[in-house]
Amino acid sequence: MKQGRGIVVEVTARDQVTVMTPQGEFLRVPFHKPVYVGQEITYTIKRPPFYLKWSIAAVLLVALVGSAGQLREIPGGAVPEVYVTLDINPSVELGLNSGQRVVYADGLNQDGKDLVDKLDLIGSTFKQAVAAIEEQAKRDGYLKPGMNEIVITISQDGVAKCERLKDAQSRGDRREQEIEAVIQETLATAYQVQLWRVPKATREQIREKGMTPAKYIAAYVEPQNTGTASVAAAAASTAAGGSSAVVPVAATVERSGDHHYFEFEVTRPVFPAGRLMRTSGQE
Numbered sequence: 452m453k454q455g456r457g458i459v460v461e462v463t464a465r466d467q468v469t470v471m472t473p474q475g476e477f478l479r480v481p482f483h484k485p486v487y488v489g490q491e492i493t494y495t496i497k498r499p500p501f502y503l504k505w506s507i508a509a510v511l512l513v514a515l516v517g518s519a520g521q522l523r524e525i526p527g528g529a530v531p532e533v534y535v536t537l538d539i540n541p542s543v544e545l546g547l548n549s550g551q552r553v554v555y556a557d558g559l560n561q562d563g564k565d566l567v568d569k570l571d572l573i574g575s576t577f578k579q580a581v582a583a584i585e586e587q588a589k590r591d592g593y594l595k596p597g598m599n600e601i602v603i604t605i606s607q608d609g610v611a612k613c614e615r616l617k618d619a620q621s622r623g624d625r626r627e628q629e630i631e632a633v634i635q636e637t638l639a640t641a642y643q644v645q646l647w648r649v650p651k652a653t654r655e656q657i658r659e660k661g662m663t664p665a666k667y668i669a670a671y672v673e674p675q676n677t678g679t680a681s682v683a684a685a686a687a688s689t690a691a692g693g694s695s696a697v698v699p700v701a702a703t704v705e706r707s708g709d710h711h712y713f714e715f716e717v718t719r720p721v722f723p724a725g726r727l728m729r730t731s732g733q734e
Contacts, residue, residue, distance in 0.1 A: 459490045470494065484658065485544070487555045489529055525574050526550040533607040533626055534654060537581070537638075538665035539588055539599065541566045551577045551629060559663050566591065578633045585638060596641040602665035603638075604647045605630055606654040613653055613672045616646040623648065 457470030457478065468482045470492065480494045527550020534555075536544045541562035546555030556572040558564030566587055572580045588594040605627055616623070616631065623631070631646060638644050647668060649657075657667045 454493065454495050456491060456493050459486050459488055459492060462486060462488065468492070468494075484655075485546070485555060485557050487529065487531070487546070525552050525554060527552050527554075529554050531555050533605060533630070534651075535577070535606075535630060536602075536604045536664045537584060538602040538604070538663050539593055540663070540665075541588065541591075541593060542663040542665070543567060543584055545572070545577070545580055547577055547626075547630075551626070553577065553580045556580070559658075562593070577630065578637065581633060581637050594642070598642075600643040600645065601638055602645045602647065602668065603634060604649040604654075604664040604668075606649045606651050608651065610648045610650045612648075612650060613668065614648050616648065 455472060455478075457472045457480075459468050460471050460477070461469040466481055466483045467479055468486060469477060469479050471477055478496075480496050482492060482494055486492055525548065527548035530548060531546025531554050532549050533547050534544055535547060536542065536559065538559075540560070542559040543563045543566060544555075544557050544559055545553050548554050553572045553575050556567050556570075558567045566584065569587055570583050572583065575583070585594060593599075605623070607626065609624070622628065627648070634644060634646060647664070649664065653667075654664075657664055660667065662670075
């Protein structure tokens with residue numbers, strides 16, 4: 452097993468990247484986390500690395516210089532500060548820099564990878580990227596106005612827990628508000644949209660599980676929130692001495708590998724303490 456550091460010069464298929472080491476060597480190593488050209492990473496390999504021929508290395512070095520120049524030209528720099536996922540199935544993740552420009556784009560499932568491969572998103576504004584993804588998804592038959600629910604997550608430093616923005620106790624920072632404004636101007640006008648905050652640690656867990664954010668939220672987050680809300684509503688109604696309680700109910704239905712989330716309310720009777728109803732004929 453060998454550990455090392457290097458600069459990413461190429462992101463290849465099957466979770467592999469080509470890096471340039473401090474010694475000037477070019478290695479192809481396995482790497483499963485999202486990266487971008489020009490990023491310095493720490494890698495671990497369990498078998499002897501594949502050393503590229505110097506003729507190929509020279510070509511990659513030229514490509515690195517050219518890519519670095521392009522990245523420097525992107526307003527806001529080349530480092531992503533916030534990650535936004537658009538979970539349509541296809542599921543796509545975008546990395547945005549401080550200038551709300553796309554510096555990283557990846558599909559979180561095969562349909563997402565195929566969609567991203569058809570687009571040139573790097574360097575575009577977030578609004579331009581969302582519009583391009585929407586148009587391509589419509590062309591590929593994934594989106595029809597009024598027929599889809601889209602789950603969007605925002606992950607950045609300072610987010611403490613998973614929460615839906617409409618239920619959040621506090622407003623987000625400037626970047627989150629700008630992202631939300633773009634969504635309201637674009638996707639939210641034609642589709643049902645859920646917006647969520649997701650901690651960076653949770654984003655990593657989702658990636659490690661091989662899930663999309665929508666499936667993770669439906670499987671792990673919503674059941675907890677629904678249970679808490681139902682108990683609180685019932686307790687409040689009983690304490691007030693009311694005769695009925697409106698209880699929020701949520702259900703997640705899986706169909707063909709996709710999770711669909713539904714919310715509705717039911718009214719149930721609440722009997723005051725000390726009063727029992729006999730249902731048998733026994734005294």
